[in-house]
Each structure stands twice: as structure tokens, then as C-alpha cells.
Amino acid sequence: MAGVAGSELAAAVARAGGLGFLGSGTMSAEKIQSEYRAAVEAAGSHKSNGVIGIGLLNFCITDEMMAATVACKPHSVWLAVGDFKPFIKPLRQAGIKVMCQVTTMQQITDVVAEGADAIVVQGNESGGHGASPASTLSFVPEAVDHVQQLCKSLNRPGVPVIAAGGISDARQVAACFVLGASGVALGTRLVATTESLYKDSKKQHIVQTGSQASERPTTLRTTLYDELNEDVRWPSGVTARAIRNDFTDQWDGQTPLQSELLDRAKERVKRDAADLTVTSTWAGSSVGLIRSVEPAQSLITHLVKDAAAILKASGQALEDDSLDLGICT
Numbered sequence: 001m002a003g004v005a006g007s008e009l010a011a012a013v014a015r016a017g018g019l020g021f022l023g024s025g026t027m028s029a030e031k032i033q034s035e036y037r038a039a040v041e042a043a044g045s046h047k048s049n050g051v052i053g054i055g056l057l058n059f060c061i062t063d064e065m066m067a068a069t070v071a072c073k074p075h076s077v078w079l080a081v082g083d084f085k086p087f088i089k090p091l092r093q094a095g096i097k098v099m100c101q102v103t104t105m106q107q108i109t110d111v112v113a114e115g116a117d118a119i120v121v122q123g124n125e126s127g128g129h130g131a132s133p134a135s136t137l138s139f140v141p142e143a144v145d146h147v148q149q150l151c152k153s154l155n156r157p158g159v160p161v162i163a164a165g166g167i168s169d170a171r172q173v174a175a176c177f178v179l180g181a182s183g184v185a186l187g188t189r190l191v192a193t194t195e196s197l198y199k200d201s202k203k204q205h206i207v208q209t210g211s212q213a214s215e216r217p218t219t220l221r222t223t224l225y226d227e228l229n230e231d232v233r234w235p236s237g238v239t240a241r242a243i244r245n246d247f248t249d250q251w252d253g254q255t256p257l258q259s260e261l262l263d264r265a266k267e268r269v270k271r272d273a274a275d276l277t278v279t280s281t282w283a284g285s286s287v288g289l290i291r292s293v294e295p296a297q298s299l300i301t302h303l304v305k306d307a308a309a310i311l312k313a314s315g316q317a318l319e320d321d322s323l324d325l326g327i328c329t
Contacts, residue, residue, distance in 0.1 A: 001128070001187060002026070002057065007035045009195040011042035012296035014050040017304070021055040021078050026232065029068035036072045051075035053099070058082030059235055070094045078120070081129065082235055088114040101164065103132035105146055112150045118160045119147060120185055124221065125166025127188040127284035129240045136165040137179070144180035168286040170306030177311060186300075188284040193296040201274075202281045203293045209243050211288030218287055220244050222252050225280040228266050241284060246277040 002025025013020030022039055024032050039052045054074045059082035069077060077091050080101035091098050092115055100111040101120040108119055121143040123136025140163045147159050160182035168189040176184045191198050192206045209218045221239040251265050272278040
């Protein structure tokens with residue numbers, strides 16, 4: 001979660017026993033190293049703590065970023081969006097576990113063959129950027145079956161599948177384990193935490209937005225804001241889920257924007273960058289379940305406890321400490 005998961009959020013997730021990722025985005029090599037050191041220090045070294053990882057966007061990775069990441073020697077690196085092949089083996093050769101965020105079955109085939117240590121299966125309910133045509137509910141069990149078959153055919157140990165996309169409360173966490181996932185990744189739910197780098201106004205916007213299951217759905221997938229972004233060019237096929245507002249109602253139906261409209265829209269976004277009816281607020285379709293901004297550590301602690309109780313009540317034999325929570329990049 002570039003621009004959201006800095007050292008404080010990653011550390012809070014780790015202190016709760018999870019795997020906290022630093023969202024590097026387009027950070028410089030120096031920034032990656034300084035943020036990683038700060039996260040490790042803030043996480044502490046208690047035996048019950050989780051660990052810190054680094055999230056990278058494949059299409060943004062430079063040689064300098066890669067070198068800095070390897071020098072940090074994180075527990076794991078989360079790769080997403082773009083070609084995985086140039087990065088999986090070098091990272092694993094450096095002793096770093098590699099988690100690959102995928103959006104299709106074909107990507108799963110490719111990254112398992114390359115040696116990925118874990119697969120993050122992202123459904124299209126996810127907030128921010130993604131490209132999956134499938135829901136988390138259908139994608140996760142299909143992915144679990146596919147990964148098992150691939151590992152058997154490749155004669156390699158099993159690879160855990162992590163569920164991602166639209167997961168905000170303990171009932172959803174428990175459901176993902178029933179679907180066969182080995183862990184869950186939280187995105188939007190952790191955006192609305194005190195440690196998140198998101199602006200307070202946008203955190204409150206998420207809390208106040210209401211249900212996606214409305215006559216006027218509260219979020220949509222769009223390319224609108226990426227067309228207006230001159231700094232980062234996302235790969236073809238990638239869209240982003242944001243909270244609907246007056247600006248998306250006016251412009252989304254006209255994408256891709258032609259030159260004159262593009263200039264007008266860019267001018268509006270620059271002029272009204274702080275206006276929530278204009279600017280982007282990335283959020284997943286489970287926004288209706290997010291009703292408060294909370295400290296990440298206590299949030300995760302309660303999610304784990306409540307999900308374990310739900311699974312036990314439903315007859316699933318699962319110990320609390322076997323629930324593995326990560327954070328999306």
C-alpha cells in the first residue's frame with residue numbers, strides 16, 4: 001500500500017503478530033532503507049511479534065531499489081503488478097521469501113513455477129489498484145486447488161495462499177480460512193487506522209461512506225485518476241477502486257479521456273486536490289463494514305481473536321496463533 005503503509009503501520013501490524021509490509025511505491029533506495037530500519041526498531045523484538053517485509057511494485061522497481069531492498073534483508077518481499085520473473089529468483093537467492101500478489105490463474109502458474117514462497121490472491125473487491133476479473137469468494141478456493149495441483153506436478157512443497165480483497169471484519173477473515181486460505185491480507189481496513197499515512201479527512205471519508213450494496217454503489221473501479229496522474233503510468237488492464245464522488249460521476253463514463261477533456265479534468269484535480277468530491281480516495285467494496293478509525297495493533301488483535309472464536313463455534317479446529325494476518329501493498 002504505497003502512500004499508506006509506512007514504518008509506523010508496518011510496525012503496528014508486526015507487534016500484533018502479523019507480517020507488516022512497508023509500501024515502497026516509488027520510494028528512493030535511501031528512503032526504503034530508512035523506513036525499513038524505522039519499522040524494525042518500532043516493531044521491537046518480543047518473541048510474540050511478527051516481522052517486517054517490503055512491498056514492491058514490479059513495474060516501478062529500479063536496480064537501486066532492488067539493491068536497497070536486498071541490503072535490508074527483510075523477512076519477505078511482496079511483489080505486485082507487472083512482470084514477476086526478473087525478481088523472484090534473485091530475491092530468493094538472497095535468502096528473502098517472496099510473496100506474489102496475483103489477479104489471474106495464469107499468473108499463479110507462472111509464479112509457482114518461478115519459486116514463489118506464497119501467493120496473495122487479490123479479488124476485484126480490493127481497494128486501490130488491481131486487475132482481477134474474479135471475486136475473492138470464488139478466486140480463493142480456485143487458487144488453492146490450482147496451487148496444490150501445480151506443487152504436486154512440480155514436486156515441490158505446498159505454497160500458502162493468502163486471501164486479499166474486500167476483507168474488513170472477523171467474519172470475512174474466518175470465511176477466508178474456510179475457503180482454504182492460509183492467511184489474509186488487509187488493505188482498506190488498515191488504511192482506516194491511526195498509523196496509516198492516509199490523510200485524516202480520507203480516513204473519515206472511508207468510515208462515513210456507507211455500504212457498497214446501495215442503489216448508488218459507494219465505490220467503483222476506474223482508470224480515471226490514473227489517466228490524470230503524470231507521475232506513475234500503471235500497466236494496461238489495471239484499474240483502481242475508489243469511493244464514488246461528484247468528479248467520478250462526471251468524468252468516469254468518458255474514459256479514456258480525449259485531449260481537451262483530459263486537460264480540463266487535470267486542471268480540476270490540481271485545483272481541488274483537497275476536495276473529497278473531486279480527489280481520489282482509494283477504498284475496497286467492504287467500506288460499509290468500516291465504522292471507525294482504530295489503532296492497527298488492537299484492531300488486528302481483536303480480528304484474530306474474533307475470527308478464531310467464529311471458526312471454533314462453526315466446528316473448525318483452529319488455534320488462535322495459527323491465524324496469519326498481513327497487510328496489502
